[in-house]
Amino acid sequence: MATIVPPDHGSVNAEPPRAEPRIAGPAYAAEFAGDYDRWFGKPNISASTVDALDDLAALAGAGRPVLELGIGTGRIALPLRARGIDVHGIDGSPAMVRQLREKPGGTEVPVTLGDFSEVPVTGEFGVVYLAAGTFFELPDQEAQSRCFEKVVPRLAPGGLFVFDAHVPEQLAAHAQGAEVVSEGEDHLVLCYRRIDASAQRYRSHYVIHEAGSTRHLRVEFRYAAHGELDLMAGRAGLRLKERWGSWAGAPFTRDSAYHVSVYEHA
Structure with a gap:
């Protein structure tokens, strides 16, 4: 069951997971949420993501709220909110949400604690989005298909569902060594x-090596090629509107490491 965390709520109490490169699982999130932005924050990627979502929000209807699935520490949501966009969020990790609440403006963001594959909110949104490979955090095809299905009734007329995803072939090609x-x-x-x-x-x-000690984390994801994603979207009543090779809007080509897919009502 989802738990609503009001914008001015300073504490949360529940359990659950998260995304790539986000440390997933309740235990990991609880232990490492405070270091997530320091270790995994990539300002250049975040900036281009915010720019693209800002443009999409305007395209989908100025003034409409947007919804982030897996809002986490608010690396994307807070810059969007600073641009005047009414951002709401869903996340499974109370520890991540606590980090969001501690940032400037973080207490003003409505967040629902729960499984984002169920999209446990009401209302309609101009854009529903995920970033940083979060969609592949969903453990199987059933959960991923359910996410598509549950997003559809949350989209306002002209609304868009947007997320990034690895290209499996490129993922495999770059999985040969440590990064x-x-x-x-x-x-x-x-x-x-x-x-x-x-x-x-x-x-x-x-x-992770820090302060003379080393820790090892294992996090699992279920990937899908863009053709499978389009099929799941189609069965849910969505169709592909655009696909880019980056959040900066580069063309999607055979050399793209990931894609950004923009879906609309069919």
């Missing part, structure tokens, strides 16, 4: 991905 996620004088975060093509899943191993 430096974050480094500084006081820490080093490495990521190694292991692909299981037979199950359409990948596991991200995060090795």
Whole structure:
């Protein structure tokens, strides 16, 4: 059952998960929420994401609220709100929401605690969106299809459903070695991905070295190619409006590492 966390609510009490490269699962989120932005924040990606969503919100109808599935610490939501957009959110992690509440403007964002595949909110939104690969946090095709289905009644006339997703072939090609996620004088975060093509899943191993100690996290995701995503969207009553090769609007080509898909009512 979803729990509504009012904009001025300073504390939360519940459990649940999150996205790539977001540390998923209630235990991980509770332990590492305070370090999430420091380790995984990528200002250049976030800025282009905010620009694109700002444009889409205007396209879908100025003045309409927007909804972020997996709002987390508010890295996208708060800059959008600063531009005058009425942002609402859903997240499964109370610890992540607490980080959002501690930021300037964070107490003003309406957040629902719950499973975002169920889209447990009422009302209509000009844009429903996810960012940073959050859609693949949903554990199987059933949950991903349900998310499409539950989004549809939440879209206002002319509303859009938007999210980014890995291209599986590129994901596999770049899963051969460790990637430096974050480094500084006081820490080093490495990521190694292991692909299981037979199950359409990948596991991200995060090795975090800080203050003389090393921790290891394992996070699993269920990926889908864009053709499968379009099929799920179509069955839910949506159709592809646009697909880009980046949040900055680059063309989607055979060399794109990920895509941004924009769906509308069919």
